[in-house]
Amino acid sequence: DGGITQSPKYLFRKEGQNVTLSCEQNLNHDAMYWYRQDPGQGLRLIYYSQIVNDFQKGDIAEGYSVSREKKESFPLTVTSAQKNPTAFYLCASSLLAAYNEQFFGPGTRLTVL
Amino acid sequence: DQQVKQNSPSLSVQEGRISILNCDYTNSMFDYFLWYKKYPAEGPTFLISISSIKDKNEDGRFTVFLNKSAKHLSLHIVPSQPGDSAVYFCAASESNNDMRFGAGTRLTVKP
Numbered sequence: 540d541g542g543i544t545q546s547p548k549y550l551f552r553k554e555g556q557n558v559t560l561s562c563e564q565n566l567n568h569d570a571m572y573w574y575r576q577d578p579g580q581g582l583r584l585i586y587y588s589q590i591v592n593d594f595q596k597g598d599i600a601e602g603y604s605v606s607r608e609k610k611e612s613f614p615l616t617v618t619s620a621q622k623n624p625t626a627f628y629l630c631a632s633s634l635l636a637a638y639n640e641q642f643f644g645p646g647t648r649l650t651v652l
Numbered sequence: 653d654q655q656v657k658q659n660s661p662s663l664s665v666q667e668g669r670i671s672i673l674n675c676d677y678t679n680s681m682f683d684y685f686l687w688y689k690k691y692p693a694e695g696p697t698f699l700i701s702i703s704s705i706k707d708k709n710e711d712g713r714f715t716v717f718l719n720k721s722a723k724h725l726s727l728h729i730v731p732s733q734p735g736d737s738a739v740y741f742c743a744a745s746e747s748n749n750d751m752r753f754g755a756g757t758r759l760t761v762k763p
Contacts, residue, residue, distance in 0.1 A: 548693075572750075581656070581741060581753035582696075597750065629695050637747045638684050638703055643695030 542566065545630050545644035552617075552624075552651050560615045560647045562630035571613035572631040572641060575599060582629060588613055589635060617649060624651045655679045656744050658754035666762055671729040673757050675742030678723065682744040682752075687716060687727045690739045690756070699740075700727070732761045 543564040552558045564571065570589045574582040584597030588607040602621025607613055613632075617624045627648050631641040657676045665671045673687075683704040688696035702709040702716045702725070709716050715728045729736055742754040 543695075545695075574753075579661070579755060581654075581658075581755040583753075584750055587750055627693075631695075638701070640686055640698040640701060641751060642698070643688075645695050646693065648693070 543630060543632055543642055543644040545628075545647050547647060548645065550647055550649045552649065554651055555619045557616055557618050558624075558649065560617065560628055560630075560649070562613045562615065562644060563611055564613075564632040564642075564644075565611060566632055566642060567610075568632035568642070569610070569635040570633045571607070572633075573597075573603070573605065573613070573615045574629045574631065576627045576629060576646075585615065585628075624649060654755075655682075656742055656752045656754040658742055658757050660757050661755070662758045662760070664760045664762065665732050667734055668731045671727075671732045671736065671759055671761065673727040673729075673740050673742075673759065675725050675727075675754055676723060677725075677744050677752075679744070679746070679752075680723065681746045683747055684745050685716070685718060685725050686743045686745075686751070687714075688741040688743060688753075689736075690741060696741055729759075732759075734761050734763050737761050 546561045572587040573585040586605040588594035604616045629646045630644040633641040686701040687699040690696040718725045739756040739758045741756045743751045745751040
């Protein structure tokens, strides 16, 4: 089945630890995105990548880092510098051509204790 | 600076009636608009879209209307079904550059 996967579904970490969230897609999409969702707020863009080995900061990139070594994979690291890391994280991918929707993964809920 | 706004956090309608979800935007450069549906603890799923060259797009029970002069779009669901109960996000982009999302409207369809 074609799709986008995120693992794990739930993640718990102690304060001060870095943690990496996985995102993989087999849709052959060029572009991939990371969003954060907090209660009562829309999805806010953290980072996005339109091509391998290149990525751009979104609106709330501080305290996060990404890599794009393969077209299929776009892992997100939540560093200890992120002040409020507890949130629901969503990964998405899309074709690069105009007027294409983004496809979302099931999300990872990160809780920092 | 919120460029896409959904001013109603929640909406409740009776099964079989029409649901109307509203969305306003401020960036006149947006030319592609989408609606996503989201269940708890899941990723959003694409529902319907419209480009700025149109003012209406219909797909089964779902219709999206775009009023460019008012910078307003709406999603109509007719007839509403209990399975439509979810959070609906409005999104907008400039020629598929990064997408901006509204805060969402929680729709409850009562049997």
